[in-house]
Amino acid sequence: MPKSDLPFGSEFSPNQIHLPTILELVVRYQGDKNGFERSLKDTFFKDNTTSERNKQKLAMNLRLSLKAYQIIDDDIRFTDFGELLYRFRNESEKLYSELAKHILLKLHGLTLVQCVQDMEAAGEKVDLIKLREWLQERGIHFPRGGKHPSMMRLWLQKAGVFTQKWRVNEARLIELAGITSEELDALAQLTPEQKAFMKALVNQGEQESYLSNDIEQLASATYGIKFNEKMLPKTVLYPLRDLGYIALERGTKSPGRGAKPFLVYPTEKLTREIILPILEQLEKQVHSDLRPLLRKPFTEILDELNDNHTYIRGLALEALAFKLMRIIDLDYVATRLRGSMTGGAEVDLIFESSRLVFSKWQIQCKNASSVRLDDIAKEVGLTHVLKSNVIVIVSTGEIGPAAREYANKIMTDSNLAIIMIDRIDIESIVKTPSFIVHAFNREAKHAMQLKKIEL
Numbered sequence: 001m002p003k004s005d006l007p008f009g010s011e012f013s014p015n016q017i018h019l020p021t022i023l024e025l026v027v028r029y030q031g032d033k034n035g036f037e038r039s040l041k042d043t044f045f046k047d048n049t050t051s052e053r054n055k056q057k058l059a060m061n062l063r064l065s066l067k068a069y070q071i072i073d074d075d076i077r078f079t080d081f082g083e084l085l086y087r088f089r090n091e092s093e094k095l096y097s098e099l100a101k102h103i104l105l106k107l108h109g110l111t112l113v114q115c116v117q118d119m120e121a122a123g124e125k126v127d128l129i130k131l132r133e134w135l136q137e138r139g140i141h142f143p144r145g146g147k148h149p150s151m152m153r154l155w156l157q158k159a160g161v162f163t164q165k166w167r168v169n170e171a172r173l174i175e176l177a178g179i180t181s182e183e184l185d186a187l188a189q190l191t192p193e194q195k196a197f198m199k200a201l202v203n204q205g206e207q208e209s210y211l212s213n214d215i216e217q218l219a220s221a222t223y224g225i226k227f228n229e230k231m232l233p234k235t236v237l238y239p240l241r242d243l244g245y246i247a248l249e250r251g252t253k254s255p256g257r258g259a260k261p262f263l264v265y266p267t268e269k270l271t272r273e274i275i276l277p278i279l280e281q282l283e284k285q286v287h288s289d290l291r292p293l294l295r296k297p298f299t300e301i302l303d304e305l306n307d308n309h310t311y312i313r314g315l316a317l318e319a320l321a322f323k324l325m326r327i328i329d330l331d332y333v334a335t336r337l338r339g340s341m342t343g344g345a346e347v348d349l350i351f352e353s354s355r356l357v358f359s360k361w362q363i364q365c366k367n368a369s370s371v372r373l374d375d376i377a378k379e380v381g382l383t384h385v386l387k388s389n390v391i392v393i394v395s396t397g398e399i400g401p402a403a404r405e406y407a408n409k410i411m412t413d414s415n416l417a418i419i420m421i422d423r424i425d426i427e428s429i430v431k432t433p434s435f436i437v438h439a440f441n442r443e444a445k446h447a448m449q450l451k452k453i454e455l
Contacts, residue, residue: 005284006135006142007107009151011058012065014158017044019099020089022066027086029076036076037063065151069099070106081106100159101176103152105277108284110177110184111140112149113156116166117181122326126166137332139284178274186243187275188282191311195279196225197236198245201266202276209249212237212262237262245270298323298430305367305396313367318349321365321394324421324429325351327436330361350386362388369397373406376418380410394421411450419443 011017021043029036041059048055066072071082078086081102088095103109115134119126124134131149132142142148156162160172174180179187190198200219204210216227216236228235240246249263301323304316322332330351351361364379371393379391393399393407399420407418421439428435 004142004146004148005108005140006112006146006148006152007065007068007070007103008061008146009065009068009148010061011044012062012069013151013154015154017062019085019095020092022062023082023086023089026066026072026076026078026082031075031077033063033074033076070102096155096159097176100156100161103155104161104173104177105274105281107152108140108281109152109156110278111135111138111281111284112152113161113168113173114184115140117168120166133331177278178272179278184278187278189315190239191235193219193225193227194236194240195282196220196223197227198240198270199223199276199279201246201264202270204266209263209265211260212248212264214261215264233262237264298426298433302396302426302430317365317367320426321349321363324394324436325349325361325363325392327429327433328440329353333360350388359390360386360388361390361392362386363392363394365394365396367396370400371395371397371403371420371422372400373402376403376407376410380416380418383416389415390417390419392419392421394426396423396426398422408450411447417444417447 022040025036025039025043029039037056037059040062041055044062045055045058048058050058063072063076067074070079071085073079084098085095088098100109104113112135115131115138116126119130119134124130128147128149132144135142135149153162153166159176160169161176163169170181196219197215200215200222201210203222204215212232213229216229216232219225220227237246237248241248245267247265247267249265296319298320301316301319304312305320307313307316318335325332330353333350333352335349349363349365351363353359353361362379362383364375366375376391376393379393382388383391393403399422404420407420410416411418419440420443421436425435425439429439
């Protein structure tokens with residue numbers, strides 16, 4: 001079973017325990033695990049109508065939760081964060097604010113909040129089952145039946161981040177996390193090179209100037225990211241400067257040696273303590289850079305398919321595929337080819353469905369004037385490796401006649417279904433999202449005709 005990305009929180013609920021009391025007990029029983037658990041049992045679970053053994057288990061779960069929330073270590077001693085909470089044990093508002101900030105920045109709390117916001121924006125009811133699916137789509141796992149998000153929500157609600165159930169208080173979120181939704185979206189859309197450069201610069205510690213090529217080499221060695229040295233200003237330095245994370249000073253030209261690298265200065269905006277934890281959360285998520293696009297309407301995504309920047313075109317193409325498949329409630333599995341790797345020309349994604357029968361869907365989106373026979377043939381060949389039984393070709397242009405003819409032959413001779421969605425279909429879906437059902441039904445009837453058995 002994969003390790004949970006969200007902290008284990010069994011029995012660690014503000015509805016069950018009193019945090020200042022627990023902090024006092026840690027001081028009293030530091031180094032004494034058994035004594036600490038007995039004290040937790042007698043303090044919080046003594047009157048529970050269950051067996052003594054179960055009460056002991058509840059106390060053990062509470063201890064494990066305190067460790068998962070990084071308040072104590074295995075020896076029942078405070079972590080640095082635990083020490084901070086202990087200092088504020090008699091200042092209720094400060095205590096719960098610090099805990100909420102820790103959850104947001106260090107325990108994937110921001111990811112949880114973002115996911116809830118995205119679900120609400122999509123009109124999805126937020127419950128643990130759906131939340132688990134949406135978090136899984138972002139690469140964040142917690143066990144089936146686990147209440148990890150619920151415990152996090154209760155503590156965040158204690159600090160005012162959630163007002164009722166899953167309703168987010170945006171102003172309080174900004175106050176605690178120190179970052180706006182707009183800035184978070186901007187960070188999410190940074191390229192891997194830009195993120196690595198920022199982290200390498202922040203890790204220098206002191207707010208001084210550095211040669212851009214020194215930071216680039218450090219980022220490359222530390223994070224395994226390859227940079228295009230000639231394009232560094234255009235692809236990394238200027239975008240980070242425009243976002244306000246760095247300041248630049250142009251190097252002077254030396255005789256016979258060409259222009260010197262830029263001097264890079266980290267700004268106060270970059271050196272805030274929140275930046276590194278947020279970048280780490282974003283990098284843990286699958287395709288965090290797509291999130292801002294997924295919340296955009298289809299019309300804006302289609303506009304960005306024509307953006308001057310190939311990276312943005314690539315993200316837009318992926319977002320288009322995600323949004324189309326989400327309409328029919330397929331489960332995201334993996335990305336085989338990212339749009340950012342093809343300059344926004346194509347993207348390959350894999351989805352699954354287990355409704356009635358299991359099916360694996362191979363999605364190719366092409367941002368081109370026409371889909372050719374070769375494009376279909378490549379996808380058909382991959383079905384033997386991916387074990388897919390449905391191929392979906394989405395084109396912002398048209399489906400060429402040779403491609404359609406080849407797809408018909410494949411469907412006639414095999415169990416594959418090949419669905420063709422072209423520019424006209426996309427325009428109809430943009431106007432009426434439910435049109436995708438009509439388009440898929442049309443393609444299904446076409447496949448059924450081709451596969452009709454004469455008895």
